[in-house]
Every structure is written in structure tokens, then in C-alpha cells.
Amino acid sequence: MHHAAYVFDAYGTLFDVHAAVRRHAGEIGPDGQLLSDIWRAKQLEYSWVRTLMGAYADFWQLTEQALDFALRKVPSVDRGLRAKLLEAYWRLDCYPEVPAVLKALKASGARLAILSNGSPEMLEAAVKSAALDQVLDDIFSVDQVRRFKTDPSTYDMVTTGWRLYPDAVSFQSSNRWDVAGAAKFGFRTVWINRANQPDEYRDFMPGLILPSLEGLLTA
Structure with missing residues (x-):
């Protein structure tokens, strides 16, 4: 119909949403999927929490904040890749x-x-x-x-x-x-x-x- x-x-x-991490998988190492899963989960969690408390910040800010959390949570990944990962998110x-x-x-x-x-x-x-x-x-x-x-x-x-x-x-x-x-x-x-x-x-x-x-x- x-x-x-x-x-x-x-x-x-x-x-x-996992294409950004996959694009740099070689540099990220074996914890890439874990990093990507945490990044996505936090990005969504932040959107719900901010809506509930009436404190809007646009999705790009939440995407950055979620990646920062994921990089702290998965210390095996080089934090120097932050800029590359964010850039890749614009071209998923x-x-x-x-x-x-x-x-x-x-x-x-x-x-x-x-x-x-x-x-x-x-x-x-x-x-x-x-x-x-x-x-x-x-x-x-x-x-x-x-x-x-x-x-x-x-x-x-x-x-x-x-x-x-x-x-x-x-x-x-x-x-x-x-x-x-x-x-x-x-x-x-x-x-x-x-x-x-x-x-x-x-x-x-x-x-x-x-x-x-x-x-x-x-x-």
C-alpha cells in the first residue's frame, strides 16, 4: 500500500551512525565498536535528558559531548582522533x-x-x-x-x-x-x-x- x-x-x-568510527577503524584499534556504541547511546541519552529538563542544546553539541564521554570511557582509543571522528560524522x-x-x-x-x-x-x-x-x-x-x-x-x-x-x-x-x-x-x-x-x-x-x-x- x-x-x-x-x-x-x-x-x-x-x-x-557507526560509519564514522568504521572509517578510522585502523587507527582506533580493537575497541572501535565499543566506542561507537557508547557514543551513540550517550548522544541519545543526552537528547532525552535535555528535553525532559527543558535545557535544549543542538544535536551537534550533544554529538561532541557524547564522543568526549566515549573517549574517556574507552581509554585505549587515542583522543587525538577526536577531530577526525567528528569530521566523519558530517559525511556518514x-x-x-x-x-x-x-x-x-x-x-x-x-x-x-x-x-x-x-x-x-x-x-x-x-x-x-x-x-x-x-x-x-x-x-x-x-x-x-x-x-x-x-x-x-x-x-x-x-x-x-x-x-x-x-x-x-x-x-x-x-x-x-x-x-x-x-x-x-x-x-x-x-x-x-x-x-x-x-x-x-x-x-x-x-x-x-x-x-x-x-x-x-x-x-
């Missing part, structure tokens, strides 16, 4: 199927957008680096409302901006917590379970679970 609008989370859904690889799937959805007449915690500058850089700027109609950054997902105001940017009811939007995210927030808001949700994680938030179930975005073309 095709929808009029497809909205995608960016980090982990379109762009591989997109997942292999992303360009073809987005082009096909666009060709079907659907509107396409990103809705992300990322700052406008981060998202613009990632989208240009992956050559997705030609297929996206909009990039919604939570910077506009100064709160992070899963605050309802973040999802409301799409329905207000596009003048749509929530159930007209198919929302795709690899983050199960994001899917829960979007489902509660009223979006039709698709969990892109790339890492084959166990399900959670059972009271806010996804409409569909897929291992990659490819299934959207036949769903």
Missing part, C-alpha cells in the same frame, strides 16, 4: 538500499522528508554527501521546536508543515523508541529493525517491521 507521504528518521535509518554513509528506494517512492508520486534530531547543518551535509537532496521534499529538524524526539511537538512539525492528518504519513525509523513516539502521535509506523533487536514498547506497536527499507516498495 503506497502512501502520499513518507517521512524518514535520519541517523540509523538512512545514515549509518547511507545504507546501500536507500538511494534506490527513495527514488522509487518519489517516482510513485509520494512526498518524501526527513524528520530528525539532527541540526539543520548536520542534516544538510549528510543529505548532500549521500546525494539525496534531489529526492527529498523537506528536511524537518527538531531544532525548529528546540525539543528532541519523542516529544509530540517534533512529529507535529510534519503534519502542520504539510497540512496532513497523522494517519496519512508513513513514518520509518530504525529506533524502536522513535517508532513508539510516532505511533502514539498517530503516524502509520514502520520499524526498520536493521540490527534484529527484540521488540519493546508493546503498547505502541509498529504497523510494520522490516529488516531494511526495501520492503517499503512491496508493502
